[in-house]
Amino acid sequence: MPVAFLHLSDIHFGQEKGGLVFTHDDVRERLIDDVTRLVQELPNGKIDGIIVSGDVAYAGFKVQYTTAGEWLDRLACVAGCQITDIQVVPGNHDINRDGICRSSEMMLADITQNGELRLDYFLELEKDREVFYGRFEDYRDFAEAYDCPLDREGGTAGERTVELAPGRTLRFIGLNSALCCGKKDEKGKLLLGARQRVLPRRVGEELVVICHHPLPWLRDSEEARQYVRSRARVFISGHEHTPQVTVDPVQSGCDLLMIAAGATVPPLENDEFTFTYNLLQFDWDQIANALVVTIHPRVWSQAKTAFEPNIKTFGAEKIAHSLGCPNFQDKVLSREMASISSQDTSAAEDVHNDTVNSGMIDAGSQEERSAMEDKFPFLLLRFFRDLTATQRLTILIEMGALPKNWNGALTHPLERRALDSLRSSGKLEALETEIQKFLGGSADGEKNS
Template sequence: MSLAFVHLSDIHFGQEKGGDLYINNDVKERLIDDVRQLVAQLPSRKAAGLIVTGDIAYAGKEAEYKEAGLWLDRVAQAAGCKKTDIQLVPGNHDIDRDEITKATELMLQSITTEGQQALDGFLRSPVDTALLYRRFLAYQPFAQAYRCPLDDQGGQPEAHVAHLAEGRSLRFIRLNSALICSKRDTHGKLILGARQRVIAQRPGEEIVVLSHHPLGWFQDSEDATRYIRNRARVFISGHEHNPSVRVESVRQGQDVMMLAAGATVPPTQHDTFTYTYNVIEFGWEPETDSLEVKVRPRAWDDEQKRFVNDAVRLGGQQPRFVLGCPNFRGPNQSEQAETVTPELNDEQVEIVISAPEQAHAQDEKMTDEYSLLLLRFFRDISPDNRLKILVDLGAIPPGWTDALSQPNERRALDALVKKGRLQDIVQAVDQVEQQ
């Protein structure tokens, strides 16, 4: 069994000016056509989902995400997956610079200068935390819609798990590399923070890490790199618009793959930085109990005005990699590497994105309904209507008018779902959309 994902990065919705709007819109249409044709050639004839490594928007505005959502729906349809099967992380363009006040600037400067200690101090204050995350004002509901919320304590949010074979899974961990991004960012000055860079391990799971910024952009890159090399199997990033891939041998039987994406829609198009995207196929290699990764890089051919195989940027038209995986449970392995298994709280619920052999039909139906509800609730209706629904259904007290933080809004929604009121929420959303 293999799982393929359409990998997009740096789409920059909202950057277009004048005639560039028509050019980029045409490229996006051709990308949909290309995805449809490419996915039809896969063994499964469909993708397991989409991966977007940041910079979905250009200025972090609500209208940009609305446009992005409509387009991603169509890409998902062309890829043969559900429109809820999308994973994303924020980039520096997903922050709204208009929300950076003088107080926010001082906070970000303090974190940049003092590092982890200052970050921890601000995260202990609900007021400071709210100010820090306000830069993601439009991104946050968009991310919630796809089950990719930002953790409001600077940590890792809920992970997505994909099953490859018996006892062998991939856990996708998403990093908020834009945590302290400001109006201008300097290479080597950003911070992931300990809550993000500490990557836990679990038996039978290999880890794929998604980040907008490559590791070199962080002050804590040395420690983050050690975690990536020793705990992860694949690290996928964007931001620099320069596609590359390399496999590093960590030790005997253990490899790590570093994949840097190009820009799906770069700010300017030329021979060096052109329109690119990938299809990444993950599979289990039974002979060596390894992870097989096939990359199908695609790039814009300006002469033909369409996407073609990219034989230049990633070292071949369809490069294939076999990665040593110490965490996979092979049939002859009785011992496992020492692992750390953290407890999951209500906001870190494991979402299985492909496990047909293990899930009952009832559970799958419930998961699909819940995922679609999140998409509609957080992406397709306004904040005022979301608040009204939560008040009307008794999730928050009557007469409540204050804005809710995204995590609290999600908690209120999930509380209703746990009480068996999913269909009540669906009906309320239907009524809003029919108005």
């Protein structure tokens, strides 16, 4: 079944001063109006999710993410998706450059001079990693809230999957191209590292890669390009504020669609840059055996002071590309799916027999656990995005995830592990109650969605 996503990039919350506050606030309101109209024209009457390819904030400050979260809640509401159906990756402006400590500066300088071996060296120990990741302090809470964590060992920055057709899945993988960003970044000097650029390959699955910086900004761009071209079908980037769409015919039956986003809200509007965003539709063409990606590029009209189709740049209201997908080929899928089906059937029968024989079926409790699991994304959102660090610490101590006499440093990885331990021990309902004490209303999104 077709799926649709809003694609935003470089929203830059917090960049405004003086009259720009009113101009940019108005642009964001008109974008919500435009999405409201677009959604009505979609077959399902809704968007399946929102993708933000970096630079959510302008200076990586907490207040900027608070404002961004409130606006994204409203956008998700008119788009018809859940407020948790948002995937983000970091950009260079999501770093708090004023908060870069001297130790982190020394690490970055060493990596710039000596390359990936030094990056791997600083990622070995968690204490070093926490210093290195200190630049992302407020972004980490924001991204964790949407379950798009920055991998603490230097890996990818969150992922989602959607099923297009039986046996055919899209995996949206976020990359942290800002991993080695400092106070001043040069094109061709940033570094992904092997932990990120070695993309997975699975039968029946094609990749949509989301990365703030285009590949030429990376020091390891050639290595990254090899994996992207051979293993991804779509590569989405931001940063350069200029919308562009190209197809790279990798080989027969294998294509790569490159989508360079414009800026949703560039620092200044001029003849070169203006306000833009995209609506992306993904569908499986069974006859052509291909992935069809339809792009609805939207651009700000100065004359209308509203968004409209970006016909000037792309020559049409929408453009569709049919992409060859080697991992979706019928012969490969048929053989693989037959093997998986046989294994799953046997395993399911074993589980069913064991459960029935042991008398362990409890439909009521199973339904309750399932309902709470469905709520977990909302609890995650409220916990990391809407609570203060002090409130989160209080909850973890009260619920026994941390000792009563805790006086150590509460690092981000430790905080997430503590929250996950509450989930695995079946304490989500109690967690919801604790969150409600601070936020009021319901923690599952009813109050603010």
